[in-house]
Amino acid sequence: MNDVALRLTGVTKTYNAGSPAAVEVLRGVDVSLAKGEIVALVAPSGAGKSTLLHIAGLLDTPDDGTVEIAGTDLTGAPDRRRTLVRRDEVGFVYQFHHLLPEFSAQENIVLPQLAAGIARSDADARARELLEIVGIGTRAHHRPAALSGGEQQRVAFCRALANRPSVLLADEPTGNLDPATSDTVFDALMALVRETGLSALIATHNMDLAARMDRRIRLDQGKLTAL
Numbered sequence: 686m687n688d689v690a691l692r693l694t695g696v697t698k699t700y701n702a703g704s705p706a707a708v709e710v711l712r713g714v715d716v717s718l719a720k721g722e723i724v725a726l727v728a729p730s731g732a733g734k735s736t737l738l739h740i741a742g743l744l745d746t747p748d749d750g751t752v753e754i755a756g757t758d759l760t761g762a763p764d765r766r767r768t769l770v771r772r773d774e775v776g777f778v779y780q781f782h783h784l785l786p787e788f789s790a791q792e793n794i795v796l797p798q799l800a801a802g803i804a805r806s807d808a809d810a811r812a813r814e815l816l817e818i819v820g821i822g823t824r825a826h827h828r829p830a831a832l833s834g835g836e837q838q839r840v841a842f843c844r845a846l847a848n849r850p851s852v853l854l855a856d857e858p859t860g861n862l863d864p865a866t867s868d869t870v871f872d873a874l875m876a877l878v879r880e881t882g883l884s885a886l887i888a889t890h891n892m893d894l895a896a897r898m899d900r901r902i903r904l905d906q907g908k909l910t911a912l
């Protein structure tokens with residue numbers, strides 16, 4: 686039984702290494718997320734939070750160090766394996782929803798499930814269940830353009846969790862919303878995360894939202910510290 690959903694050990698990353706334009710972004714980052722734990726990642730702009738989230742989600746590789754997801758070290762794994770683990774174990778949410786405009790809310794949540802081999806009827810049921818949890822069950826057949834910004838973002842959360850990942854990585858998930866909407870949408874995200882029992886690393890500049898998570902860490906000068 687492994688109780689760690691995500692573990693980064695000694696992760697370093699430098700862009701343009703060896704050139705005068707070198708940027709040393711991560712200088713030995715260690716972090717682990719227990720199963721079910723929700724952690725706020727707070728960082729000044731440009732400190733490297735996107736880099737850290739991309740490495741944690743297997744979209745990028747560290748120069749050094751290891752990345753383990755659900756108990757498996759994937760640092761040197763072949764691209765195909767990393768892609769499959771990313772699809773099955775990692776959910777991403779960004780500041781902008783990136784929903785497919787020609788598909789309904791429900792279809793946007795169904796598509797990644799079909800790509801993972803889930804039967805259509807099961808995928809539809811899962812999509813409806815998730816939309817209910819975030820409070821927009823009645824909007825299932827709306828296309829993104831017919832949804833408010835907060836509703837679009839809730840659909841994006843559902844899509845990220847549709848395949849029952851073990852880790853959610855979110856980069857300013859409510860950063861594009863006004864403060865009142867941001868609060869409600871954040872509640873919806875918390876409800877989803879608690880309901881599904883997954884672990885989440887959520888980058889935010891909003892200290893009120895950070896205060897509602899289980900733990901806070903700060904990325905600065907390439908290092909993580911507890912907040």
Ligand SMILES: Nc1ncnc2c1ncn2[C@@H]1O[C@H](COP(=O)(O)OP(=O)(O)OP(=O)(O)O)[C@@H](O)[C@H]1O
Binds near residue numbers: 708730732736737
């Ligand atoms: N592909 C790249 N090549 C060179 N430098 C890069 C590259 N990507 C990012 N950087 C630099 O690395 C640093 C960290 O970038 P990153 O996007 O991870 O920061 P961030 O904390 O997410 O920033 P923000 O909060 O402003 O979105 C920045 O100084 C950026 O300019």
